[in-house]
Amino acid sequence: MLAHGQRIAVIGQGITGSFVTKYLADYDVHCKMDSITIFEARPVEGPVVATTKTKGSNGDGAVVIDGPTTTSIVNDKDNNTTAMDDPTYWQGSRVTSVQLSENGMNIELGASIGHVNFHLVLEMIRNDPTLELGAPFSTGVDELDDDPRQQERSMGIYHGHDTPWRFRTWTSGRGPWTKWINKVLLLARYQFDLLKVTQLTQQAMDKFQQLPQLFHSTEADTFFASPAEIWQRLGLLPAVQTSWSAFLDHAGVTTEQEGGTATRNGSWWSWSWSWPFSSGLLRTELLTAINLVNYNQPNDQVNALVGLGSFAAVRGPLFSIRGGNHALIRSALRQARQVRHSSCLTMGRPGPVPMVVEQAVTHVIAHHDKHTGDYGLELFASAEGDRSLGMFDAVVLAAPLQQCRIQFLVQSSMDEAVLQPMPLGGLVDNHDDQMDEFPPPKDSKENPNDDTERQELETKSTKASRPLLQKNNNNNDDNDDDLLNIPKAWPRPLPDAARRPYTQVVTTVVRGGALRGKVLGLWEGDVAPRSILLTEAGKAALYNITAITRIHAAARKSPTTTTTQTQTPATSTSTSTYKLFSNDILNTTILQTLFGRSVQTEYVKVWGGAYGGATPQYQGTGELSLPFLLYDGAVGVPGHTTSGALYYPLAMELSTLACMEISATGAKAVAKLMAQRFGWIQATTSNPASHDEL
Numbered sequence: 001m002l003a004h005g006q007r008i009a010v011i012g013q014g015i016t017g018s019f020v021t022k023y024l025a026d027y028d029v030h031c032k033m034d035s036i037t038i039f040e041a042r043p044v045e046g047p048v049v050a051t052t053k054t055k056g057s058n059g060d061g062a063v064v065i066d067g068p069t070t071t072s073i074v075n076d077k078d079n080n081t082t083a084m085d086d087p088t089y090w091q092g093s094r095v096t097s098v099q100l101s102e103n104g105m106n107i108e109l110g111a112s113i114g115h116v117n118f119h120l121v122l123e124m125i126r127n128d129p130t131l132e133l134g135a136p137f138s139t140g141v142d143e144l145d146d147d148p149r150q151q152e153r154s155m156g157i158y159h160g161h162d163t164p165w166r167f168r169t170w171t172s173g174r175g176p177w178t179k180w181i182n183k184v185l186l187l188a189r190y191q192f193d194l195l196k197v198t199q200l201t202q203q204a205m206d207k208f209q210q211l212p213q214l215f216h217s218t219e220a221d222t223f224f225a226s227p228a229e230i231w232q233r234l235g236l237l238p239a240v241q242t243s244w245s246a247f248l249d250h251a252g253v254t255t256e257q258e259g260g261t262a263t264r265n266g267s268w269w270s271w272s273w274s275w276p277f278s279s280g281l282l283r284t285e286l287l288t289a290i291n292l293v294n295y296n297q298p299n300d301q302v303n304a305l306v307g308l309g310s311f312a313a314v315r316g317p318l319f320s321i322r323g324g325n326h327a328l329i330r331s332a333l334r335q336a337r338q339v340r341h342s343s344c345l346t347m348g349r350p351g352p353v354p355m356v357v358e359q360a361v362t363h364v365i366a367h368h369d370k371h372t373g374d375y376g377l378e379l380f381a382s383a384e385g386d387r388s389l390g391m392f393d394a395v396v397l398a399a400p401l402q403q404c405r406i407q408f409l410v411q412s413s414m415d416e417a418v419l420q421p422m423p424l425g426g427l428v429d430n431h432d433d434q435m436d437e438f439p440p441p442k443d444s445k446e447n448p449n450d451d452t453e454r455q456e457l458e459t460k461s462t463k464a465s466r467p468l469l470q471k472n473n474n475n476n477d478d479n480d481d482d483l484l485n486i487p488k489a490w491p492r493p494l495p496d497a498a499r500r501p502y503t504q505v506v507t508t509v510v511r512g513g514a515l516r517g518k519v520l521g522l523w524e525g526d527v528a529p530r531s532i533l534l535t536e537a538g539k540a541a542l543y544n545i546t547a548i549t550r551i552h553a554a555a556r557k558s559p560t561t562t563t564t565q566t567q568t569p570a571t572s573t574s575t576s577t578y579k580l581f582s583n584d585i586l587n588t589t590i591l592q593t594l595f596g597r598s599v600q601t602e603y604v605k606v607w608g609g610a611y612g613g614a615t616p617q618y619q620g621t622g623e624l625s626l627p628f629l630l631y632d633g634a635v636g637v638p639g640h641t642t643s644g645a646l647y648y649p650l651a652m653e654l655s656t657l658a659c660m661e662i663s664a665t666g667a668k669a670v671a672k673l674m675a676q677r678f679g680w681i682q683a684t685t686s687n688p689a690s691h692d693e694l
Contacts, residue, residue: 042091
């Protein structure tokens with residue numbers, strides 16, 4: 001057993017990293033941890049402040065781009081951006097906000113809203129009296145829109161037609177009948193399809209609500225080794241393994257061929273006063289639009305649980321944290337420090353509180369330090385891996401494997417100076433003495449690409465020699481590296497999901513203009529809805545934009561003069577702040593087309609590039625072959641039963657869904673496994689139970 005307390009490293013400070021730190025502190029009631037350190041290349045300190053923009057040589061404003069470009073100032077007239085593969089750029093947490101310097105408003109750049117069924121997130125919020133729940137898209141300022149006509153909390157869907165249509169989910173005013181009116185309008189539009197999807201969504205939500213109770217239990221079958229075990233226990237596994245489109249087919253939701261194309265003449269709202277109501281195409285309109293704004297992927301590319309989760313957000317109720325959702329990350333770490341201080345004070349021993357180190361980790365190496373006797377995972381920084389950040393008994397990778405840019409290596413059992421790829425995804429304890437040195441040749445039916453993938457996985461050693469996977473000789477009594485007799489294993493290629501790219505999304509915040517309804521086909525005098533989502537056709541017609549949301553509208557002090565040639569649209573009597581989601585950076589020409597020449601770009605955040613992205617590309621189904629424990633260096637090592645573990649809570653979002661609650665779920669599952677590993681909690685006998693599937 002360990003002669004010291006557990007030393008734990010967490011790589012990544014987002015929701016996953018901060019929550020797993022808090023949960024580990026909760027489990028360690030006897031203050032057995034020696035330390036817990038969070039390494040983050042871009043620490044979350046608060047909202048990013050939108051600074052004053054410089055002027056370009058052509059007189060146009062140059063936009064500050066927060067993204068993987070070689071320069072932070074991009075000429076927004078010609079949109080001259082460089083390649084999106086800058087290795088020095090770190091995307092940071094996807095829970096990030098920007099604070100406008102003029103009025104102090106906080107605008108979410110990534111994860112914007114939470115749902116009332118976010119039990120783990122809400123539990124963290126309720127434990128901190130300094131956090132305050134606000135309405136969706138809350139900006140942290142008290143005043144409402146100054147322009148009464150812009151206070152309407154409505155949502156519309158743009159389909160790209162010459163005569164686009166609109167439906168309402170929030171009507172004008174906030175009377176007691178508003179919610180029921182909305183339900184009637186939606187039901188009239190989508191009829192039985194809406195009832196079917198609503199029922200299925202409620203069933204999925206009911207099943208998901210079992211999770212907090214399972215995490216609280218210590219029964220053996222509630223220590224989940226993988227996301228697949230969680231979804232299987234909840235009865236949601238079929239929804240993870242099926243595309244949203246196929247799931248809707250099975251549920252009998254109207255297809256495009258059956259329903260045709262529903263359109264209306266005139267303004268977006270005019271359909272609601274027409275009779276009879278004809279069925280709108282739910283999957284092409286609402287379901288596609290919400291998946292595009294949440295995941296930038298259409299229905300056939302996301303799994304069914306993603307689709308159900310997106311639809312749950314439409315039903316609500318929703319919330320955000322006043323002052324910015326980033327406050328949740330800082331709160332989780334603050335709570336972790338408070339819990340640890342209390343636990344260690346009770347045990348009468350000083351316990352270092354969790355600390356955040358601003359540092360990018362470049363190497364994680366499993367090895368035995370002969371000088372100190374330590375066996376575990378050592379972290380290094382710099383491209384050469386020549387600066388040690390310390391030895392740890394367990395490491396939690398709270399950043400996507402595709403984006404972390406970390407080399408995972410193990411020391412050779414023959415020569416400790418030779419490094420070989422770490423077998424991520426599970427270490428195979430193979431006792432077959434006849435095991436070949438290498439996997440089957442490339443013509444093997446098991447995996448025809450093994451040779452190619454093996455060459456990609458081989459890594460140069462610190463001696464610049466090309467390492468080979470060595471056979472262990474467990475009968476060699478003269479071997480000085482007995483502690484390094486790692487069981488024979490070949491580093492198997494990671495599952496497809498661990499290598500799939502993430503979708504790129506660009507968040508743009510603009511101010512000073514007003515959305516020109518004519519661009520969207522609105523009639524003169526119509527007020528555009530507060531939130532506009534786009535279908536696939538609408539996205540293609542409108543510069544690959546997936547959503548336009550009005551955050552705030554302020555009436556101008558002096559209204560625009562009306563000329564004899566043209567009448568000023570009603571929407572131009574106010575100057576508003578908007579947030580847009582799109583595939584690519586929107587240049588000045590596009591923004592002026594949408595909002596007029598007075599528009600100013602406040603901030604642009606690029607979630608993408610070679611080392612970034614917003615959400616995994618699900619390709620129709622969730623990936624379930626990746627476990628939470630990526631590597632267990634203690635297997636087969638004499639005298640060590642707990643050291644050398646690498647955990648990956650983000651396997652959860654690769655299986656399905658990418659939201660704050662799923663990040664918290666992965667963090668909770670991993671923290672519970674680690675607590676069991678270190679002996680902080682013990683598993684009890686499980687009671688067999690049946691689990692109905694969705």
